[in-house]
Amino acid sequence: MPAWAETIRNLCASLFLGVSLAGSAGAQTSDLVSNNALRVCADPANYPMSSKEETGFENKLAELVAAKLDLPVQYTWYPMATGFIRNTLRAKQCDVVMGYAQGHELVLNTNHYFTSVYTLIVAQEGDLASVQSLTDPALKGQRIGIVAGTPPAAHLARNGLIGKSKAYNLVVDRRHESPASDMLDDLTAGVIDAAVLWGPLGGPLVKTDYPGLKVIPLIKEELPPRLFYRITMGVRQGEKVWQRQLNSLIRRNQDEINALLVEAGVPLVTDLGTEVMEISN
Template sequence: MPAWAEKYQRLVVTLLLGFCLAGSAGAQTSDLVSSKALRVCADPANYPMSTRDEDGYENKLAELVGAKLELPVQYTWFPMATGFVRNTLNAKRCDLIIGYAQGHELVLNTNHYFTSVYTIIVPQDSDLADVKSLADPALKGRKLGIIAGTPPSAHLARHGLIAKAKAYNLVVDRRVENPAIDMLDDLSAGEIDAAVLWGPLGGPLVKSSYPGFKVIPLISEQSPPRLFFRITMGVRLGEKVWQRNLNSLIRRNQDEINSLLVDAGVPLVTDLGTEVLEISN
């Protein structure tokens, strides 16, 4: 056989071997996702989002996804703090995180299924009930609750509100500490004048347990950092087929997802965070 033919033959074999290995690797990646159950990674004590009793709205979203896929839902529980993704999704103990901010590098994001925004929460009979922005002069001299390190902190500092603010911990084990509930309890007790909370936390908590409060989405802030975020489902890096399947499911069932979120009390806004979406159940 001529030398050029031998080289050509070796090249073909090498390419075929490469294709086979690539196909095998793809199959192995796909095989990580269970075909017998929807395996969900979740915090066991993150009410109103997820709980071990499965009464959070993310639990209901998981049930919706499982029903559409005709799969039972199984949970791997782990506190949503440092190490959550490493010890759940990346440890291959589960295949899906129901709620994850768009653009996070630790997971592969699906298309976003809702956009929400930070809110300011005040008593309905308060003289702050008409506040629309953290720049409102009515907030001067008031004591606001804020989760330390969250985007609204920069706005409070810009408007001279941070000195009197009461800070609550950001990264906690919610089995022993719940900063959002602590903040709303302090608002009830009059220890703070208003609470600044992520809408998907504050809205459902107010709807379920604090009927005397008003939730005001902060859609009028003009300066950075932005206060609205798009929320996706998170899957393991590289699992594009699983991601595409979920994207299709979200698209086909968006109305049902919206209804579930609105029923829970989650404030929904447009993709650019400029308007509140009015969605009837």
């Protein structure tokens, strides 16, 4: 969810509990996974991904998985910042992180269940509505909101757009500060002319709260760093049995997962980040 490189690489999260491939709540595994509940560790204030009110799309995904496993959902809440994995998953307070970028060593990744991309967000009827890439000359001289330290910042710098950009904090306690919402509020108020946000953050927020804005997936950037990421569920290192169970669940229920994400407003792209996936909901 979710807009932020490190948030994506290190923090994004949700959890799933252990049970059998067939979904039996009484099944046992060799891993240290509860068989009484789907124990999910999540940020209590990371809407639209997760929230203590359980309104985020990762909360709904947890409900879907728990239903397939015939288990209740049980949360351990912890701010998605430094120490999140250490104090939740590694401390065995939970058994799965719902959203985690593929390839990070802090967790054992499942197979990815969606791929998304950073987006450019502009006024739906404005002069920038036809822009498709950060290389577009129409962005010259524009005030662009960017989360500091995220991959798109390198693209803004390369294209001479960083000078007038407005930076928003990357790692924050979202109970007190919401960079994504602050950025979209500034865009609506005319403080900035465009916003660059991680798609699973920007897409759902625009869908629910900012109807006058347009979300443009940045799939046409040809130079590094890449702007798309494959999102997995994260489990404890070494828990291969649990990982395989979740892989099977993802494979068997991919269509329902896709529909849930599309309904939430998450922009989905192909595995190589080159095309937007057209999925009806």
